[in-house]
Amino acid sequence: MSTFTPTYGATAQPDGTTQFRFWAPNATQVDVVIDDGAPAAMTREPNGDFVAQATCGAGARYRFRIDGDVAVPDPASRLQDGDVHDASLVTAPDAFAWQHADWRGRPFEETVLYELHPGLCGGFNGIAKRLPDLAALGVTAVELMPIADFPGARNWGYDGVLPYAPDTAYGTPDDLKRMIDTAHGLGLMVFLDVVYNHFGPDGNYLNAYARDFFTEDTQTPWGPAIDFRKTPVRTFFAENALYWLSEYRFDGLRLDAVHAIAEPEWLPEMAAFVRSHIGEDRQVHLVLENDDNIASHMENGFDAQWNDDAHHVVHHLLTGETNAYYIDYADAPAEKLARVLGEGFVFQGEPSKMRKGEPRGTPSHRLRPTAFVLFLQNHDQIGNRAMGERLISLAPPDHEALHAAVAMQLLCPHIPLIFMGEERGVETPFLYFTSHTDAELVKAVREGRRREFAGLHEFEDEAAQAKIPDPNESSTYERSRDDDAAGAPDASTWLDLYRHLLGLRRTRIAPHLAGATSLGAQVLGSHAVSARWLLGDGSTLAIFTNLGTETVTGEKLSDDYDAEAEVLFESRAGADAALRSVQLPAGTTVALLRAPSAP
Template sequence: MSMRTQHFGAVTQGKGYTRFSLWAPDARDVHLQFRKGDTLPMERRQEWFELTAAATGGDAYRFIINNELPVPDPAAGAQHHDVHNWSLVVDHSTYQWNCNDWRGRPWHETVIYELHAGLMGGFSGVTKHLPLLMELGVTAIELMPLHEFPGSRNWGYDGALLFAPDASYGTPDELKHLIDCAHELGIMVFVDVVYNHFGPDGNYLNNYASHFFRPDVHTPWGAAIDFQRNEVREFFIENALMWLLDYRVDGLRFDAVHAIQDADFLAAMAAQIRAAVPAERHIHLMLENENNSATLLSQGYNAQWNDDGHNILHHLLTGEHEGYYADFSERATEKLARFLSEGFIYQGDTTRHGKPRGEPSGHLPPTSFILFLQNHDQVGNRAFGERLTQLARKEALEAATVLLLLSPMVPLLFMGEEWGAEQPFLYFTDHKPELATAVRDGRRNEFAAFSFFNRDDVREQIPDPNALETFNQSRLDFAECLQPAHRERLSLYRELLALRKKEIIPRLPGTVAAGAHILGDKAVSARWLLNDGRELRIDINLSEGAVTINPAWNGHRVLYSHRVSDDDYQHNILPGLSALAILEHHHQDEATQAPESYASANDD
């Protein structure tokens, strides 16, 4: 049985009535106005205004502050068209779920596919593509933020009304249908939530609840959200529980929690979420955290996006060394080995800014780290939204893909990655003209510190986020994956994910890292002890030259090889831009079959 209290927003009471609540400590009075015409005074109860009135699902309403300012409900379950329009009552009890016996999947089975619902045709478009993702080997989709944003398109991180799925994507029931269909296919659904800031347009809280923010603490988005206030904490925890209980999603990814000033809130939120969700369900909580706070990963959170792992691999694959890649360009091979053996690279070490970053992470299981070669940030925050297919050599990228999909860390794919899509993923918005100009100019100025963009005429070539063409250029054509030029890469992903399902996932619970050592420049051998006593070993060489393997491969079963010939294997040579994954066997009679198994797995 779940333990849950709903205080914010419009909560249906049955028999045609709904309770409306608004925390408005700065307001003298608040009226509830229905689009159908009625305007009713709300009852003040200390800092809250409440009223139970005749209303059912689909009814449109808003609040009138001090008899002059109409505002949407900050906890509206849906909006009529946009952030500035009428809010809609949502009755979550009316949806008829088909997959009522779904309890989720354990964390170690997770293979994440991050996607943007708007670029795939909204909730119905994502639903249509679910069978393709199941065939690929994906076990979870991660929906980029769904919070209602200004305009008809947004990359997701400018949400203003956090409880309302954006109207341009579809209705709440269409979102539930998507989740229902995913569960029927055995696919989990995660939602990316943004609790560290609100978007620049559509947030009216300062007009009646200024205590929601801390004027003494500033962030890149303005005054920090005041998580020391109980009402603020309750607002976000209720939002998290809405996704998990009303929409039955399987997990949440919390965006940029390093921008949340009160670290105690994060541990408290995880505890309250887990107390409120029925114990039989598998619920997964994931962090993006620049601070590398390993402590949180033993305080209710399953895993963190491992930016360190991405950054070192990106540097080795592309040679890029400006911006935050500067922290990974020196002694890069040592950093690669540390990431593979201990998770985080920065565990209290000093960054280029002269400040310590991170906490020790070597004690954590590999599944505490979500590994990716691409994601919305690492592609979308590039000036031209280039994907790795345009930045790295094909052979090197495939070697890194072996590591991504066969290591014990939880892999994350970014939409289109699996077939080598070449369309960019650009930063796009749909703001009003004045704000649109400020966003465009601000984004172009962000790149001034990079040598390539230190001229005004070059920066002016960066796509305008507000242009419709910027959005359209980012759309994927999933039929492209069937073209001959993309079939090989798609086959690689399918084969590796099938191997992961068969050979890695059953052995993951209880897996521990067993160290990594340097084989040569940009070449590392990493080992993990699996739960059946066997050892998984992945050797990867991202340099052009060959390296000698030590210890030797003989006596082990090869799971997969990339650019390693029979002769290389016999002489323990790891060629340039190659990777090999092997599994140590218990018994000698199995071990003697290694060369034969190798021949069947070899892709040369």
């Protein structure tokens, strides 16, 4: 199976040679050093590319020497001989024998995402062992947190510095391909989280030869923004997206924090580039994280966006938390949940308290329901808490409201995302972790983590801040494992709930999501809403959910209730009967499905 060949990096040729191409606009001379041999001069081209052809093949180690001084790894390295500071390796991209080469993907409407951290799952081989259980549960797509080579063996992946090189801490390139191949054999898609908004601080050598990669005009939380006005930069990242989808046959990408990309017009350009090269015989999907809530991206090449608005308002309803960004969701939260279910985004141009009154977002009501990824938890929303608590530890302990929220999430037409362990009621934390070796960087990360939470009441004093786990301690990583929940007393209860709900979604809802539209949503009480959707086959789905602790009573309950509709699901026995009596009990979700009207 032939694969796409990126412009930059090392490309092994059939004649036993390898072509090297390296963008170094701020360098005068560049040599390629192969297997620690004598430096070989590269030819400079007008745009700042340096090229060379050498007699070597797959497995050869190489670096680029800049102006006779520092030797650096290839920023487009396909594989490192160790870690980010070590030599790069020439690879043979077509050597893997795919067993399911005829896999073409699945429609986006069938997507049920399962986000996981590859290291905590045992690397690529460990993920492969989990896949049969996930497929049996009803998951249709596994989403890997970033795997681009990062410093050390423990990292979330957002500190990556070599976007083309899968980190060897998780296994070999063939291990990764074998895992994806196994997933395809089980009918599972595989998505990859990619980071195009910044590079990590450790192992990033770009300033030594390509300062033009960045612009001082725009600053991001990580420093100067990547300069997407430069053609080589646009090419580097657009081809990276295609590379993962082509060589490794990922089925989709999730683009991290694109609001930090200073040239947003690059996004539809990249999407068009990817789709034009993939061709119509494969179904690949592109998903965004974008705090700016720009709805037009979902009409220009992207399938969906992670809906932080949905998470934040549900989290507030379940926990009552109002700190940090939850302050934007504390007023009239039921109205905001109704807007999520009926229109997608909460913020569609309204002023945000977190943005000091500046408007946020654009109108999203015209978008299809599947343009929004709905999650109750993800790596950010757990791991960016000081102590990494999961929602199960924060919501009411009887779990009825949490059960109701899960039912609402998995049965509504938005695309659901489950975070690893959620389906088993895992209570172990998911913490922020690193494994840096530079003492100053270790200190900066630890102290920065403590400063981040110093404004919260529970971490006002230094003694409390000192209890925040040190990201660089190996124990922080080990505490984040979810394996110990496999035999927990409630694990089977949670699994049964998820299996049942995902079965309903697979058989009764997903086949009719193409062409689905919202019929609106309304507020029923302080923590309760109802919503309706017209599905693609003409049937009508209605969901009533009460995430509060008080029964809701009122005539509004009858507005969407249809006595002739099938009761698809009720999270508490007798909830449908209560609805007929114009009552919605606390901690309840009821889903009704009415068949298409007769012509």
